[in-house]
Amino acid sequence: MNIELSRSAQKIRDVLNANHVETAVIELPASTRTAAEAAQAIGCTVAQIAKSIIFRGAVTGKAVLVVASGINRINENKVSALIGEPLAKADAAFVREKTGFVIGGVPPIGHIEKPITIVDEDILRLGDIWAAAGTPNSVFRLTGELLVQLSGGLVAAIK
Template identity: 60%
Template structure:
C-alpha cells in the first residue's frame, strides 16, 4: 500500500481496527464532490456515500447524514428524526467535531461521535464508496458494512424532487 497522507492514514487505521480488509485509495483526481468521486472511481454518482455534517440548533450536537450522491438531504426530515431542528455546519464546526475538512469527511473515526443517519437509498447499491479523510481519498464498502461500522439509523432522508 502506498504511503497515505496523515488524514487518510487515520481513516485506514480505523478501518484496520474494524478488520474487514477495507483499503483507502488516494487518487490523483479530486473526489471532493459526488460527481468528481464517481468520475475518478468509475461508478455511478448514486454509489457515492457522501458524508454531510449538520449541527442541532438547540444542543449543538454533530449529526452525520450519509446520503447517496444523487440525493439532496431533507433537513426537516432529519430534524424530526433527531428530535430537534438542525442547521448546516460551518467548516470550523466540521473540522472540530470530525477531525476532517469538508470534502474529505469519512463516515467513521470522528473526533466526537455524531448521531448518524444513513440514506435508505444506499441500501439498494453495492458496492458504495465513501470519503476517507481527504478530498481525493475513498474506500469501497457494502451498505451493510456502512450500517455496521457507523451504528447509523437507516432512514428516509432525501428531499422529494
Template identity: 55%
Template sequence: MTDLTPSARHFQEVLDGIGLGHRVVEHSDSTRTSEDAAAAIGCTVAQIAKSLIFRGKESGRPVLVIASGVNRVDEKAVGRLIGEKIERADPGFVREKTGYAIGGVPPIGHAEPPLVLIDADLAVLETIWAAAGTPNAVFRLTPAELVSMTGGRVETVRKG
C-alpha cells in the same frame, strides 16, 4: 499505505482497527464532490455515500447524514427524525467535531461521535464508496457494512 497522505493514512488506521480489510484509495484528481468521486472511481453518482455534517440547533451535537450522491438532504425531515432542528455546520465545526475537512469526512473515526442517519437509497446498492479522510481519498464498502460500522439508522432523508 506509505504513499497515502497523513489524513488518509490516519483513516486507514481507523479502518484497520475494524479489521474487515477495507483499503483507502487516494486519487490524483479531487473526489470532493459526488460527481468528481464517481468519475475518478468509475461508478455511478448514486454509489457515492456523501458524509454531510449538520449541527443540532438546540444541543449543538454533530449530526452525520450519509446520503447517496444523487440525493439532496431534506433537513426538515432529518430534524423530525432526530427530534431537533438542524442547521448546516460551518467548516470550523466540521473540523472540530470530526477531525476532517469538508470534502473528506469519512463515515467513522470522528473526534466526537455523531448521531448518524443513513440514506435508505444507499441500502439497495451492492457496493458504495465513501470519503476516506481527504478530498481525494475514498474506500469501498457495502451498505450493510456502513450500517454496522456507524451504528446509524437507515431512514428516508432525501428531498422529494
C-alpha cells in the same frame, strides 16, 4: 504493498483495520470533493458515492452526520424529525472540530466526536458504495450494510 497515505487517510485505514475490514484506502490524483467528481475519478455511478454531510443540532450543538447516496438531496425536515431538533448549518471550523476532517473529505467513520448518524436507506440497495476517506481526494469501498455497522447509523428515508 503498503502505500504511504496522508495522515487523515491513514486514520481511516487504521479504523478499518481495527474493525477487521479488508478494503483499500485509495488516494486519487483527481478531486473527489463532490459526488460527481468522485464518481468520475472512481469509475462508478454518482448514486454509489456515499456523501457525508455534517449538520449542527440547533439546540444541542451536537454534530449530525447524514450519509446519503450521491444522487439524493437531503430533506432537512425529515432529518430534524428523526433527531428531535432543528438542524443548523455547520461551518468549516465546526466540521473540523467535531470530525477532525475538512469539508469535502469527511468520512462516515473515525470522527473525533461520535456524531448522531443517519444513513440514507437508498444506500442499502446499491451493493458496493464508495465513501470519502478523510481527504478531498481519498476514498474507500464498502457496502451499505458495513457502513451501518461501522457508523452505528440509523437507516431512514432522508430524501
